[in-house]
Amino acid sequence: MKAAEAKIVYTTLIKNSERLKISTSETAYNLLKPFYEEYMDFKECSYIVMLNRNNKVLGVTKISEGGVSGTVVDLKLIFQAALLGGASGLILSHNHPSGNLKPSDPDIKLTKRAIEVGKLIEMPVLDHIILTSEGYYSLADNGDI
Numbered sequence: 001m002k003a004a005e006a007k008i009v010y011t012t013l014i015k016n017s018e019r020l021k022i023s024t025s026e027t028a029y030n031l032l033k034p035f036y037e038e039y040m041d042f043k044e045c046s047y048i049v050m051l052n053r054n055n056k057v058l059g060v061t062k063i064s065e066g067g068v069s070g071t072v073v074d075l076k077l078i079f080q081a082a083l084l085g086g087a088s089g090l091i092l093s094h095n096h097p098s099g100n101l102k103p104s105d106p107d108i109k110l111t112k113r114a115i116e117v118g119k120l121i122e123m124p125v126l127d128h129i130i131l132t133s134e135g136y137y138s139l140a141d142n143g144d145i
Contacts, residue, residue, distance in 0.1 A: 005094070006080035012058070019056035022049065028091050028129050035060055036095045040133045044071040046094040048078055050087035059085050068097055073110055075117055082123060090118070092128040101130055101137040103144060111145050 022028050028049060039045050044066045050058040061081050062069045071094065082090050092114060094107075103111075111128040118125040127140040139145045 002035055006136050016052075019052070022051060022055045022057060022091065022126075025127055025129060025136065025141050028093070028127060028138075029131065029136040031057065032060065032131060035062070036131055039065070040095055041097050041099070042132070043068055044097055045097055046071050046073045046092070048081060048093065049070070050082050050093040051089040051091070052086075053088040055089065055126070058087055061085065063132075064116060067108060072102065073092075075110075078114060079117060079121065079123070083121075086113040087123060087124050089124045091126050091130060094128075095131045099132045099134065101132055101135060103130055103137060108139070108144055111139055115145060 002072070020031060022031070031049065032047060035047050036045060040126040046063040047060055048063055049060050052058055063077050063081065064073050066072060073094070078090070078092070092111060107128065107130065111125070115125045127138055128145065130139075
């Protein structure tokens, strides 16, 4: 019987002292906004910010890319990326091409499910940021999680 070898690799050229520390939702928004520039007002996408134990950024990765009114976000893909990236915590994010900053019921449900999974593996989900070209909404800042 044959099986493929699976390798887990994480490399970085950034020293820990040079990593951005996320201490506010505004810092997270400013980090994330350039990743969305191509799609911000066109189609919905989702990215996560992977953090170390000191809330310093290990990396940002795209989780999904959808259409004008939604994107499918799979919790398995979120946590697969976070685990492979060596994250100790994470921030979810997605954009609303419509410009509406209000989180939808599915946005809130997904966030709560992600928080529960994060608790099980001791990887806290610290926030979910909704971005538009004119601003952002933090579910943590607004008491939605």
